[in-house]
Amino acid sequence: MTRPIIGISGSVIIDDGGIFPGYHRSYVNEDYVDSVVQNGGVPYIIPFTENDEVVKAQLDNVQGLILSGGHDVDPHQYGEEPLQKIGATWPARDHFDMRLLKLAEENGIPVLGICRGAQIINVAHGGTLYQDLSYRKELTLKHMQGHTPDLPTHGMKAKADSKLAQILGKTEFKVNSFHHQLIKDVAPDLIASAKAPDGVVEGLENKAGNVIAVQWHPEMLHRNPDVAFMNNLFKFVIDNAK
């Protein structure tokens, strides 16, 4: 069987030392690459660019898409001004990721959104975010665990009839958590497929079941045998690639 090509949306890191301080480098965290390799795909980093024509050609060359983590989404995308506790935003990458998503949906290729990727999918479809978890009124769990990337720290419950539950083969499990923003209003055409015990929505999917989003980081869990089923998220993209 031929391994399908899975695009992973890239970010840019700016050197803060070394011989080129301030130099820009295109990258993704290696865990995304390893997760795709381990589960039968060929990973391609889709480098960030502001050229829309190039983005279209990039997307036309992949058979599945992973929207990776990164910056906070620009709140203007969902009609808000920035509040005190928002982190760094990068509107040009919002545009890049949203364009990749739209083209992937047009091409009918499977999409997996991770962390910021999940937030982008929600906002692109008309949903909103809490700019920081402290702006949520209800008791809220620690969602920025701040250590041990492959350690699941908080509970998660997937909706029994969701595509997510079908992919993972379970409805109750634990996840790692590295986010300070939260999904607030779920986009009207998306389904909330999983919630943390505090009620925070951490899973989203479209009705067709070919766009899947999770707020946690399955790529950081892919080597942890206790949560080996997290690999199924990558298998979903790879097995449905076209």
Ligand SMILES: [Mn+2]
């Ligand atoms: Mn969380």
